[in-house]
Structure formats: structure tokens, C-alpha cells
Amino acid sequence: MVFTLPKLSYAYNSLEPAIDAKTMEIHHNKHHQAYIDNLNKAIEPFKELQDKKVEELLADNLKIVPESIKIAVKNHGGGHANHTFFWEILTGNKKENEFKGKIADLIKKDFGDFDRFKAAFSETAMKRFGSGWVWLVSNNKKLEIYSTANQDSPIMEGKKPLLGLDVWEHAYYLNYQNKRADYIAAFWSIVNWKKVEEIFKSV
Numbered sequence: 001m002v003f004t005l006p007k008l009s010y011a012y013n014s015l016e017p018a019i020d021a022k023t024m025e026i027h028h029n030k031h032h033q034a035y036i037d038n039l040n041k042a043i044e045p046f047k048e049l050q051d052k053k054v055e056e057l058l059a060d061n062l063k064i065v066p067e068s069i070k071i072a073v074k075n076h077g078g079g080h081a082n083h084t085f086f087w088e089i090l091t092g093n094k095k096e097n098e099f100k101g102k103i104a105d106l107i108k109k110d111f112g113d114f115d116r117f118k119a120a121f122s123e124t125a126m127k128r129f130g131s132g133w134v135w136l137v138s139n140n141k142k143l144e145i146y147s148t149a150n151q152d153s154p155i156m157e158g159k160k161p162l163l164g165l166d167v168w169e170h171a172y173y174l175n176y177q178n179k180r181a182d183y184i185a186a187f188w189s190i191v192n193w194k195k196v197e198e199i200f201k202s203v
Contacts (some may be wrong), residue, residue, distance in 0.1 A: 006084050009087075010092055014091075015092050019175070020174060020175045023171070026174075027166075032080070032083040035075075036076075039073065041072075042073055043069065046069070057073055057077050058074070058153050062077075081153050082164065089199075091190060110142075118188060121136065124145050125167050126184065132149045133164055135147065139159045139160075143162075163191065165187055171183070
């Protein structure tokens with residue numbers, strides 16, 4: 001399998017003003033493509049890996065990946081998996097942004113209400129030092145908020161991502177500069193809760 005850049009289901013400007021079109025274009029077409037190119041290069045000598053999905057490569061802390069390319073696959077395979085997931089849970093459609101469904105009910109149950117969940121998620125995003133991600137995951141059917149460094153993926157730890165936010169500076173710096181808090185606040189207006197619900201039901 002040669003990994004390829006997934007097409008977006010929306011235009012680059014669809015997420016404005018939360019994420020500007022230029023950032024989306026560079027993030028998707030340059031950064032994500034680079035992760036894919038480097039992942040393909042890493043696994044090229046290993047035919048037994050070339051028919052695997054990226055989730056299989058990352059599973060169980062990259063158990064099936066040879067030691068010589070583990071770091072490359074963790075970084076670039078993680079980057080590919082994380083970004084592919086990220087694009088899917090974003091939307092410019094207000095109807096898809098409605099917080100409802102079984103995932104909404106469980107979030108309210110586990111965190112008290114949406115505002116408390118939002119505050120906990122946002123705080124975790126702010127506390128991520130340097131580059132990384134913040135996640136809502138299903139961990140053995142229980143909801144958990146936590147963050148990962150660089151392009152580490154929850155898949156490596158057997159956790160199922162339900163919601164994720166990229167807090168690398170390249171995800172927001174053109175528009176927000178050093179104001180990560182403003183970027184995090186804007187994120188909530190473009191979450192595709194309809195897609196999150198679909199992912200949750202598939203767990």
C-alpha cells in the first residue's frame with residue numbers, strides 16, 4: 001500500500017473564520033503530505049508492511065514495525081493518522097456542529113455538563129508544552145481527556161480517538177500567532193459532532 005493524501009470533504013475556506021483557508025491549504029497539502037511521503041519512504045524496504053493500514057502499523061506501540069524504522073513510523077505514521085482523523089471531525093456546517101446524540105449524553109454524564117468538558121479539554125490543550133495534540137478518547141469504553149506529544153497517536157496505546165485538536169503551531173500560527181487560547185476557543189465552532197457520534201457508535 002502506498003499511502004496517499006486524503007481528500008477533504010469541504011473547501012479550504014469552509015472553516016473560516018475559525019481556521020483560515022491559507023492555514024488549511026498549507027496544513028493539508030504541505031504538512032500532511034510530508035508525513036505521508038516520509039512514511040512511504042520508511043516502509044519502502046519492508047514489503048510485509050506495505051499492505052498494512054496505518055492503524056495496524058501504530059497498534060500496540062508499533063509492535064510489528066522493525067526497530068530500525070520505529071521512530072520514523074511513529075512520527076510520520078502518527079502524523080498521517082492524526083491528521084486524517086482531524087480533517088474528518090471538522091465542519092463548517094452548523095447542523096453538524098450541534099452537540100447532541102449519545103456521545104453528548106455520555107459527556108454530560110461523565111463530566112457534569114458540556115461547559116465542564118469544554119473547560120477540561122481546553123485546559124489540557126493549553127498545558128501541552130510545545131507541539132502535540134489533545135484528545136477525547138474511548139479507553140476501554142470510558143471517556144478520557146489527555147494529550148500526546150509531537151505526532152504520537154492514541155492508537156499506539158490502544159485508545160480510540162473520538163475528538164482531537166492539533167496544537168502544533170503550524171495549525172494556527174498564521175492567524176493566531178502565539179494566541180493558542182483563541183485558536184482553542186474557535187475550535188468549538190467547527191467540531192463535527194455528527195461525525196464524532198458516528199465514531200463513538202463504531203467503538
